[in-house]
Amino acid sequence: MFPVASLLTTVVLALFIVAGAVEVRSPSITLPFARSLNTRGGTLNLLEHDQARATALRGRGNASTAGKLDRRQDSIPATNEVTSYIAAVGVENLIVDTGSSNTWVGAGTSYVVTSTSVNTGEPVSVHHGSSSFSGTEYTDTVTLGSLTISQQSIGVASTSTGYSGVDGVLGIGPEDLTLGTLTNQPSTQIPTVTQNLFAQGTIPEEVVGISFEPTTTSSSVNGELTFGGTDSSKYTGTLNYTPLTTTSPASNYWGIDESIAYGSTTILSMTAGIVDTGTTLILIASDAFNQYQSLTGAVLDSATGMLQITTSQYEALQDLDFYINGVTYTLTPNGQIWPRSLNTAIGGSASNIYLIVNDIGTNSGSGLDFINGQTFLERFYSVFDTASNRVGFATTPYTDATSN
Known part of the structure; x- marks a missing residue:
């Protein structure tokens, strides 16, 4: 459940980490989303969450500018949740966040080491106001729907706050936001999921299209994330x-x-x-x-x-x-x-x-x-x-x- 004081009102996408080869796809992959209401922890203080996030984004952005930051198309369907958008793709439920660029797991479901897992030994952390994580960087083969990404950098959380009910974050913000998130390599940028999908020839463009729809119910499949292009429908x-x-x-x-x-x-x-x-x-x-x-x-x-x-x-x-x-x-x-x-x-x-x-x-x-x-x-x-x-x-x- 989402705690009231640290509610994450973002898109959630399930991520599956598996062994396997890179799979080159046709131009379009769509992942569906569900926006679902989670009030098991009480009522939702949307304003408190949003204002705390705005403060963190402003501060992190200013730090980045000052150089001090400690910081073929495919679509996936999704469900509408009032506070989060969720797409069931695999075993990990990840928030899809345009305000963050690191991908990390382990807040809920534990990360399982596979034959493609490589522990880089690098400490990694990201902070977003009332939510944060710290842990270790791995590289692994990741799938999103039918999309496969090899050697994707992921953080594996040893500690996290503000992420109850989800397993982590899939960051689709600009790559510069990854600067400073590797403790021992603060000047190193980490390629995002979108960048690696393009670099590995899986999608034809570094483009993500997002469709949300209004909802008046606590749960309904009404969203879509498209990697590699847009969905004109x-x-x-x-x-x-x-x-x-x-x-x-x-x-x-x-x-x-x-x-x-x-x-x-x-x-x-x-x-x-x-x-x-x-x-x-x-x-x-x-x-x-x-x-x-x-x-x-x-x-x-x-x-x-x-x-x-x-x-x-x-x-x-x-x-x-x-x-x-x-x-x-x-x-x-x-x-x-x-x-x-x-x-x-x-x-x-x-x-x-x-x-x-x-x-x-x-x-x-x-x-x-x-x-x-x-x-x-x-x-x-x-x-x-x-x-x-x-x-x-x-x-x-x-x-x-x-x-x-």
Whole structure:
């Protein structure tokens, strides 16, 4: 189960570590995802988790910039879990995290040494605010669905915190994030899973496409991760790309530049932030958040930390527009609220209406002024293109859904 104080609201993917040869595949591999609600440890403090993660990402990104960081296409189906996306691929359930680049196991299910396991003897560790792991680096043959990766670096945890209910992380962030994570080789970069899939000829491009869909139930298969390209059946219209930002610390992640307007009012001028599967909510700079709260008339709910609005305020809610590289991505009023059928899962009242926009914790100008988390990505298809240094978005059949 996820502890309340260290809830991981990220994508989860099962990883299978086996002996075997590299398998060259046709252009497309899709892994399905399930988003499933886990409240066995109590109600879910989404805001507490997300803000702690934002603080850690900002700090780690700043350390990286300062040079001090201790830090053929295939698709896989997945299940929708409110706080995590889970794909059953093998024996290990791993969080797929665009805000981290190390792959590691052993938080839950113990790592089993195989004939392809090589213990490098290197201590390795990663810290993300309320969650962390430390252990030893191995290389091993890894499979994701029908994809096989040989000599993939993986961390094997001896200790971990904040990862109850999952076995570790599959990192699909930029390779630079692995700098400093090997204790004795802090200047060494570790090739990510996506990079090795490409280098070994298994996929034709260093591209990952991600499809999430809104859900109002505690468990439903409604997501997809595609290695090596995109799945056009999951989006509508045209994929539009934006270059990665050059503004630090967002530039150390899948960082982009965008501005945000509520109705006709710009609440966040063009600035840098990140796209992050590991964050549930949409977090924006404190000054933008205060303006959004004022314009919507929302009040802070003490039980959840979320903004709460009345029925009449919901009926008057205006669009929230994200301007990214000349293209507008609109969250309709329904897209700005937490699924009402899941209110009690986050400690709220079943009859309340909660907004999924919240405070990142610092004013604009910090270099990481927003995080477009899962609640944004559930309305837009996203593409993470390593070779071209860009992120893409497209509308989906669920962009204007009224399911919440």
